[in-house]
Amino acid sequence: MSQNVYEPHNHSACVRHAIQEAQALCEEKGARLTRVRLRVLELIWQSHKPVGAYELLPLLAQEGFNSAPPTVYRALDFLLELGLIHRLSTINAYVGCNRPHGSHPVCFFICNCCGRAQELENDKLRAMTRQVEALLGVTVEQQMTELSGVCPACREHTTPETSGEHCCHDH
Amino acid sequence: MSQNVYEPHNHSACVRHAIQEAQALCEEKGARLTRVRLRVLELIWQSHKPVGAYELLPLLAQEGFNSAPPTVYRALDFLLELGLIHRLSTINAYVGCNRPHGSHPVCFFICNCCGRAQELENDKLRAMTRQVEALLGVTVEQQMTELSGVCPACREHTTPETSGEHCCHDH
DNA sequence: CGCCTTAGGTTATAATGTTGCAATTCTACG
DNA sequence: CGTAGAATTGCAACATTATAACCTAAGGCG
Known part of the structure; x- marks a missing residue:
């Protein structure tokens, strides 16, 4: 366990670290961390509370992104495939992975x-x-x-x- | 493990046993194993392959039961509550429990x-x-x-x- | 019976996730 | 460069899974 989310911690450091790891991993694998994908990852990391796919839609819309389900699901699939996030099937929600290595x-x-x-x-x-x-x-x-x-x-x-x-x- | 579902076995004995256990449990808890509930349980036990809620609808309809989603979901909720079945959330399907005791x-x-x-x-x-x-x-x-x-x-x-x-x- | 509780019928709708195809953007390679 | 091919995104429709709300029917019990 790299940290305990139930204890006070420097959360912006969490996010920064996650994004850096993601960028490094994509670089390494030749995968393209596009604007939508990066933004979805950032939004998911905004808290340690898993977020539903449909919660992300309005957030993306606010920022001028296309906001139809496929946009979000494609980004989520990309991130899942790389192991940058996990899907919690008991609550149908997505959360960042803190050790995205394989x-x-x-x-x-x-x-x-x-x-x-x-x-x-x-x-x-x-x-x-x-x-x-x-x-x-x-x-x-x-x-x-x-x-x-x-x-x-x-x-x-x-x-x-x-x-x-x-x-x-x-x- | 009471048995291995991947090996040949007397499946009708599986079902019979499950139904008897269910009836005993309901008796004990004063719960009513009504016709729909019993039939849903039987249908779920027809194989060791978990079954989706919407797969049950036409099967119930064939037998003259009401066949709208709430009917099935109410039966499933009843069975889940008693521990007679489990929900597999990664595949959204329901399967019988072989040791429904608490x-x-x-x-x-x-x-x-x-x-x-x-x-x-x-x-x-x-x-x-x-x-x-x-x-x-x-x-x-x-x-x-x-x-x-x-x-x-x-x-x-x-x-x-x-x-x-x-x-x-x-x- | 008459009352109460539980179960079921019915309609509509919410929440979650996909398919298919056209348009665009990126990348590699000549 | 510039163009072909691949990857990505836009977009519309649809599929699947689950719930809400409200009413009727059935069973349990004095």
Whole structure:
């Protein structure tokens, strides 16, 4: 884990780092990080809260980009393919990847309260994959684990009287 | 793992067992396993290949049931709530649960070729959850792991010349 | 029965994701 | 340069998945 999104941190450094990594990766792979693609990546990185494809449309429109679904989905597909973002299928939303180097088993914790998602590197996950492969005789090509619950920040801010309400951070 | 869906097995015994378990569970919880709900459960259990909500509509219609989306989704919600089925969010499909006793961490392997899904009990999964909770200080409430790749049956039936094609089992 | 709760019928609509094709832009190569 | 081919984008329509709202029917229970 390179950082903990539930703790205060210098978020603009997060974004800057992500963009630099993306540019380097594209350079390396000869992929074109066009204006729309870059902007979509930036928008996704604006917070650690995964963002839906249709939330991006009006944001792009504001900036004069074409704003029909295919535009966004094509950008998302490009970024997914390079591993610059991940898709969280339990919530149909997209979030930046903080270690975009090749395909890797993906594990996220998603806070049901603030919505922020933390990507995790987990050795148990790899062990599990190997165990499944051995047990079933299968070949695993893709894998995604999505945990959800309450993050420390939300548990702290959720006093008994506000229990059940949303505490809407958006960092 | 109570069985391996990729190996030949007595599938009608699978179904019979699932239905009996469902009836017992509903009895125990005072839940009403109505005709639509029972039929949806049976249809889902007809194969180990997860089925989409909209695939169920025409099947129900054939049998004289009302066949509008809410009918199916209400039945699915009921079955999900009792843990009689699981939703595989990476493929938007529903599949029977072979151990419907309370909420449990869910882990599936889905074959990209034949589509059949195998539910797995995995101790590494529980270890991972505990590790994540300790590492982030979070409380995990739900979790889903979806692996995908090629099952042994499909690898075997996929000779070099048919490579890349589908091998469409539907057991 | 008569009341209440739960389940189901019906219509419409929301949310998410694709297809197909034309127009444009970029890149490589002569 | 300049042009051919590939990649990207614009655009319109459509497909798939899921939910809302409101009403009717059925079952449980005094």
